[in-house]
Amino acid sequence: MDTLEKLIQEHLNKDAQAKTRRHFIKNCAGGLGGLALSSIFMGCDPLGKSKTASARTFSERDLNPLATLAPPFSPKVKSVIYLHMAGAPSQLEMFDYKPVLHKFHGQDCPQSLLEGRKFAFIKGTPKLMGPQAEFAQEGESGNWVSNFLPHFKQVVDEVAFLKAVHTDQFNHGPAQLFMHTGSARLGRPSIGAWATYGLGSENQNLPGFVVLTSGGNTPDAGKSVWGSGFLPSVYQGVQCRSKGDPVLYIEDPDGISRDLKKSTIDAINKINKEEYAKYGDPEILARINQYEMAYRMQIAVPEVMNINDEPEHIKQMYGVEPGEESFANNCLLARKLVEEGVRFVQLFDWGWDTHGNIREGSIDMGLRNKCTQIDRPITALILDLKQRGLLEDTLIVWGGEFGRTPMQENRGNKEMEFKGRDHHGDAFTMWMAGGGIKKGASHGETDDIGFAGVEGRVSVHDVHATILHLLGFDHEQLTFDFQGRPFRLTDVEGEIIREILA
Amino acid sequence: MDVLKQLLGRLHPIIVHLPIGFVLAGLLLQWYGRKKNELGKVAPLLFFWGGISAVLACITGYLQYLGEGYAFDTIKLHLWSGIATALFCFVMVFRLKGSQQPGFLQKVPILFLSIFFFILISVTGHFGGSITHGEDYLVEPLPNHLKSALGFETYEEKTIALNEENWQEAQLYEEVIKPILNNKCVSCHNPKKEKGELQLHSQEGILKGGENGGILVVSEASRSELFIRMDLPKDNEDHMPPKDKTQPTKEEIRLVGAWIDAGHPFDKSIGETGLEKELFLSFFPQKLDNDFPDIDIVAAASDSIRAIEQQGVHVDPISKATSFLQVSCINKPAFTDADFELLLPLADQIAILDLGGTQVTDSIFGKLTALPHLTVLKLDHTEITGKNIEQLSILEHLKSINLTHSKFGEPHLSALSTFKKLRTVYVYNTLVKSDGAPKPDDGKIYIDYGDYEVPALPSDSIVY
Numbered sequence: 001m002d003t004l005e006k007l008i009q010e011h012l013n014k015d016a017q018a019k020t021r022r023h024f025i026k027n028c029a030g031g032l033g034g035l036a037l038s039s040i041f042m043g044c045d046p047l048g049k050s051k052t053a054s055a056r057t058f059s060e061r062d063l064n065p066l067a068t069l070a071p072p073f074s075p076k077v078k079s080v081i082y083l084h085m086a087g088a089p090s091q092l093e094m095f096d097y098k099p100v101l102h103k104f105h106g107q108d109c110p111q112s113l114l115e116g117r118k119f120a121f122i123k124g125t126p127k128l129m130g131p132q133a134e135f136a137q138e139g140e141s142g143n144w145v146s147n148f149l150p151h152f153k154q155v156v157d158e159v160a161f162l163k164a165v166h167t168d169q170f171n172h173g174p175a176q177l178f179m180h181t182g183s184a185r186l187g188r189p190s191i192g193a194w195a196t197y198g199l200g201s202e203n204q205n206l207p208g209f210v211v212l213t214s215g216g217n218t219p220d221a222g223k224s225v226w227g228s229g230f231l232p233s234v235y236q237g238v239q240c241r242s243k244g245d246p247v248l249y250i251e252d253p254d255g256i257s258r259d260l261k262k263s264t265i266d267a268i269n270k271i272n273k274e275e276y277a278k279y280g281d282p283e284i285l286a287r288i289n290q291y292e293m294a295y296r297m298q299i300a301v302p303e304v305m306n307i308n309d310e311p312e313h314i315k316q317m318y319g320v321e322p323g324e325e326s327f328a329n330n331c332l333l334a335r336k337l338v339e340e341g342v343r344f345v346q347l348f349d350w351g352w353d354t355h356g357n358i359r360e361g362s363i364d365m366g367l368r369n370k371c372t373q374i375d376r377p378i379t380a381l382i383l384d385l386k387q388r389g390l391l392e393d394t395l396i397v398w399g400g401e402f403g404r405t406p407m408q409e410n411r412g413n414k415e416m417e418f419k420g421r422d423h424h425g426d427a428f429t430m431w432m433a434g435g436g437i438k439k440g441a442s443h444g445e446t447d448d449i450g451f452a453g454v455e456g457r458v459s460v461h462d463v464h465a466t467i468l469h470l471l472g473f474d475h476e477q478l479t480f481d482f483q484g485r486p487f488r489l490t491d492v493e494g495e496i497i498r499e500i501l502a
Numbered sequence: 503m504d505v506l507k508q509l510l511g512r513l514h515p516i517i518v519h520l521p522i523g524f525v526l527a528g529l530l531l532q533w534y535g536r537k538k539n540e541l542g543k544v545a546p547l548l549f550f551w552g553g554i555s556a557v558l559a560c561i562t563g564y565l566q567y568l569g570e571g572y573a574f575d576t577i578k579l580h581l582w583s584g585i586a587t588a589l590f591c592f593v594m595v596f597r598l599k600g601s602q603q604p605g606f607l608q609k610v611p612i613l614f615l616s617i618f619f620f621i622l623i624s625v626t627g628h629f630g631g632s633i634t635h636g637e638d639y640l641v642e643p644l645p646n647h648l649k650s651a652l653g654f655e656t657y658e659e660k661t662i663a664l665n666e667e668n669w670q671e672a673q674l675y676e677e678v679i680k681p682i683l684n685n686k687c688v689s690c691h692n693p694k695k696e697k698g699e700l701q702l703h704s705q706e707g708i709l710k711g712g713e714n715g716g717i718l719v720v721s722e723a724s725r726s727e728l729f730i731r732m733d734l735p736k737d738n739e740d741h742m743p744p745k746d747k748t749q750p751t752k753e754e755i756r757l758v759g760a761w762i763d764a765g766h767p768f769d770k771s772i773g774e775t776g777l778e779k780e781l782f783l784s785f786f787p788q789k790l791d792n793d794f795p796d797i798d799i800v801a802a803a804s805d806s807i808r809a810i811e812q813q814g815v816h817v818d819p820i821s822k823a824t825s826f827l828q829v830s831c832i833n834k835p836a837f838t839d840a841d842f843e844l845l846l847p848l849a850d851q852i853a854i855l856d857l858g859g860t861q862v863t864d865s866i867f868g869k870l871t872a873l874p875h876l877t878v879l880k881l882d883h884t885e886i887t888g889k890n891i892e893q894l895s896i897l898e899h900l901k902s903i904n905l906t907h908s909k910f911g912e913p914h915l916s917a918l919s920t921f922k923k924l925r926t927v928y929v930y931n932t933l934v935k936s937d938g939a940p941k942p943d944d945g946k947i948y949i950d951y952g953d954y955e956v957p958a959l960p961s962d963s964i965v966y
Contacts, residue, residue: 068816068818070818070819070820070821070822071821071822072821072822072823073821073822073823074792074793074794074820074821074823074824075820075821150959150961151956151959154956202816202818202830202832202833203832203833204833205833313955316958317954317955317956318956319956319958319962340832341830341832364966365966366966368966369965369966372961372962372964372965375962376956376958376962379956380956383954383956384954386950386952386954387906387928387930387950387951387952387953387954388882388904388906388928388930388952389880389882389902389904389906389926389928389930389950392902392926472821502791
């Protein structure tokens, strides 16, 4: 202890020696000048805007950041369920049928497609690889669905396909960020954050933006894909776990009763209210509100996140695995959350990165298993929402962060053990279903081998513009001022994809 | 030499600002010096240098005219007024300082000369600006009605109105193609502006083409410049209209292509060209399918909304574009029939009412008739059995009813057939069973019985 004090004393002495009288006088002059200046310019309040606490009026938003707001235009949907297949599913084995690619199977990829191009792993001249699935036209719409998705054909007439989506990113992290925040760089709010910022959330006992992952790996881009960026952090996604406590520490600790918790929060809020009376800062009111919401959430969240009470036939319909972390469980939870008025539900599934380097990542085996895992739950989700009358108020979006190459991956310019496809952003398939969507539509077309879109190409920004449009926004008007300029989800781009709107 | 000519010529836009600055400063000093103080004495010096720089401007201006290939007609006003300005600088110097002035000059008051000088230099500057920026540079940003009031020709947006009945009789060029070109192209391609020597306001202009020749290849849109330019990606340099102008829609571009493919007829109706109806659908009046009636009503008093919200009932405008409200009891499951009285101040405005999961009973139906604009009604997860639901038939806007997870019974289903606008009814998990249930008003009302199944397939359990 003595040594420590000595050391500190020594440091202070050294510090004092280093400072000369000149330093002192300089600091005095600067400091006093600064003080004078701040009073001349009236501190941080040059126009004298702030008044006393009692004279101020607050919007409901000041007190509760999730209070609902009306969108500028009549919305088609109230909620969004976004199903993201992290790793990027192969459109060529699921929805984008390319019989011509079959013919060229095993042949060298034409040089014209490779010139000046960079792929994540493909080197030299790769060989084209025909579709590894069998396709058939399903439903009244006659849209193509592969035999990897035998259940999905039951709902094919409910969805609208986007066959030629393109992105400019070919690595998972940036591409996921782009897909969810409109920018491949960190720092922008995600779609769900924008939606809850713009609309708030109806159920006062639940978060407005919930994220569910199927276990395994979290998305490469990390939690930023459901982050709030520069928006207030209250709009970020709340990740709920489908196994164990849905939200960490949501249960009261042992020995703390609900009553004790209530009186704790009451005491804290009382102090906060006194604080508010003194300073009139609306942030304090928001905090009081958050404490109360957290208290209510302790009951409401475990309730809504519990799938055990669902009837058996519903559990079977989704193919849930109680007690596990699974995509099927999450689909059922998504329905329950939307039923309870949650604004935005984001589901991440993992394991779609089918390079062909391992068995799980092979196009003909691993991908097929992944398809089996999502096929039934997604079909059930659409039908279950429909029978409850919720599908007309809900938008379901399905997609990955990019697509996969028509060429077989040849990592290190060698033939690989399993069949795989590399990352490819030029053209991939997404689909939407629900309110305001033209049922059975298919927009966009890729060339004969599915390399690039030739008609109806849409960008990630276009997808965002369409989602915001269905929620009742003009994507050009929904902005947030940050660092001296208004920001929007679609940056300076984006056109609504009217071809898939009813 | 040509290089020097062009280079000097291009200095003209810079040099012209010198005489403007000199002259305006001189006039200003003259104005201040009118009270016989010293300031005015500097003015002749400024006018002198104004004159020198104006001569330089005239020379460079003339070189620019030669070097850049302007038509003499375009620049003649600017040229003559420029020379006049230069000369007038020296006239002013002479008038203010000269010792032997001719009599007539002396007779003109200096004030008069100054005002004339001011007008002359302004007009010269304006003529110059019109050459570089275009005649309508200043007028263009004005709103259309102001423009036409000022006597400028406007190419006003003309809406294309087709409908189910008459679309085949409509003249393809006159009623569809011409308005598209008028709205999106003609503001630059008209007799006055004629960018690229192309005029698109008339049949003659379109047939004549522009500086690179014809813009139409008979029946081949993909080789016709008119279509190619519009169809190029927006970022392409040759894309028309330019990136920052209002763009035609995809449907409009497609239609221009279809018109060319059909041999660009100028006097045929749509029916005669045999073009598909699908091409024109986006010009048909859009049917509004909102969850509220297509009428205007007065907004609800914010006090009444607040009073209801304080009871835990959620009230929200459907959007900022309408005064209709959506009301939800999602946060108030204890809501009972008696609580309905709360909502009566908003009776006119409520279009969407969500009473799902509340304590309401069949007697709610009688009360709901007080909401004349009710469009979407949710009564799911309640104890209602459907008795008296026929009372709702007087609600002429009612479009959708959600009865799922209630005790709604089959006998009441037929009552729905008298509902005027009812389109969708959800009866999943009620006492109504899909097999053998009477179908009210066959086909008009979609009844969703639910109970969908996703039967397990053998392939579900295969792991590859």
